[in-house]
Amino acid sequence: MSDITTTTYPTLTLADLFQERLQQVETLLDVQVADEYSSLALALRQLIRAGGKRIRPRLVLLTGSLLGSDPNRLVHLAAAVEMLHTATLIHDDLIDESVLRRGMEALNVQWTPAATVLAGDFAFTRAAELVAAADSTAVMHLFAESMAVMVAGEMRQLLRERGIASREEYYDWISAKTAALFELATGAAALLGRADAKSVDAGRRFGHEIGMAFQIMDDVLDFTGNPVTLGKPVGSDLRQGVVTLPALYYLEAHPDDSALNALIADKRSNEHSLNRLLAAIRESGAIQSALAEAQTFVGRALEVLASLPGRPERFALEEIARAIVERERK
């Protein structure tokens, strides 16, 4: 796979081409949390270093490069988006009392609530510094707007008196929770270039659509995934009273399911009926319907993408979009 001259897969070629820039992003992220020699900053650093596939920074680098944005500013933007992602994870884990994050104990398990609040705030300030370094007021606007959408979405979710009970509510929620950050990644990357308004809009929409697909797949995997790969038991969402797309499709087919209705009314699950409900959802057509919905979002993303220049970066973005709905098979 490292011999790029013999491969015909554009993602591999691009993966190599972008490896250096991704490495610059990693260095920036690391440096941003390195100047505080406190144990708390070290914990934040560990969390960042543990951080997964870096899909958001990749989207920034590829979309920006496709649309002619300056590589150095893109690297800062990519780091800013990933840092913002980390900041929201820290506060969300605190709020949701999550136990695991990226295969490690969540910060809120290791630290007091006070320290966890500050660690998240610290990551927010670092994200702000990185985005300021991208040196574009238009990007700043989009960054602030996206952050506001995400936090307002969390507030709505927290204050909701009953659980999510319709696909519309669900889409609103994941749009704020997940798609807003994907949209920021691709939209801000496009803004940094000399792209026209139409291309910037296409960039944003591409990010939004794959963000929606990404979250739906996450929610499907919570029903069907391998607990070992997931790092959490199957059905964690329902267990915590969180109703996602597969459950909502099931509800549409079984509007009188008492366990599910009770869970929506109380925002908490009844351990007794949970396993029956999980099995029923898994065996129903709800999973397939949710998967088809994710496919539809990816289809829309690819359609939008087709309006952008036919350069190698575009093919790499197509691969990323397709890979989102293929996660399950891997």
Added chain:
Amino acid sequence: MSDITTTTYPTLTLADLFQERLQQVETLLDVQVADEYSSLALALRQLIRAGGKRIRPRLVLLTGSLLGSDPNRLVHLAAAVEMLHTATLIHDDLIDESVLRRGMEALNVQWTPAATVLAGDFAFTRAAELVAAADSTAVMHLFAESMAVMVAGEMRQLLRERGIASREEYYDWISAKTAALFELATGAAALLGRADAKSVDAGRRFGHEIGMAFQIMDDVLDFTGNPVTLGKPVGSDLRQGVVTLPALYYLEAHPDDSALNALIADKRSNEHSLNRLLAAIRESGAIQSALAEAQTFVGRALEVLASLPGRPERFALEEIARAIVERERK
């Protein structure tokens, strides 16, 4: 006082001149938290409406106007600084488990920790939106940098194993906690104009010096103030194990005071010895020494200010600086 033609006090004239812009700041602040029709956003709105003398927005408007900055951008910057101030108060009150804020129950008393975290985050995002509207990447940089200084200072304070035991530690702490935001207010306001680097630097230093004086006065008033005006009992800081300048001067004169040394070692006060210690500090020369120190900071601020243009705004800034150390007499 409303008849500006008969008064000879420049602050009053300027107070009237700036009334309209301050009103615009109020409107902006209000609008920023009005588009979320949740009870949590309403609570945030109440907190902002209760918000005191608006010294930071005044500093932005006056410094910026003195140095020729655009009024519309200044109004957005002024609102951004006040919103950032509010955001930090919300998280600080949560961290310190404060009970009162601006004469009302602190948000963390009315709301769960989760909701309070989000309310603070929400205010942060609003501050970011407002500062983005000021439309200057240089200001964005300073804003992000100041935010980082403030949060890093809070982290150091939280993780400190023993209480503050020297004036040097105290100055480091209040520089991050209070002066950084004052420096942001005046420095960013200067940056928005066509001021040369020397004037921008003078603007920043002016803010820093009065910020230091402001916090010292706050800490002195905690010993000498009227509990009714303060809205909290006298000696609240020591009661919570927080050592400030008067106590540090007292310590220098009485290095063997066992109650104070125990408090510094444990970061908590012993109710039994507290009243004796409070009285001893009040009756010592420590209060006068701290007041003199605040005067010194104001003196430095006035010196820096003298290098800036001799326009009415400068005289108003001088009045604000002087008023800081005269708070006690009022």
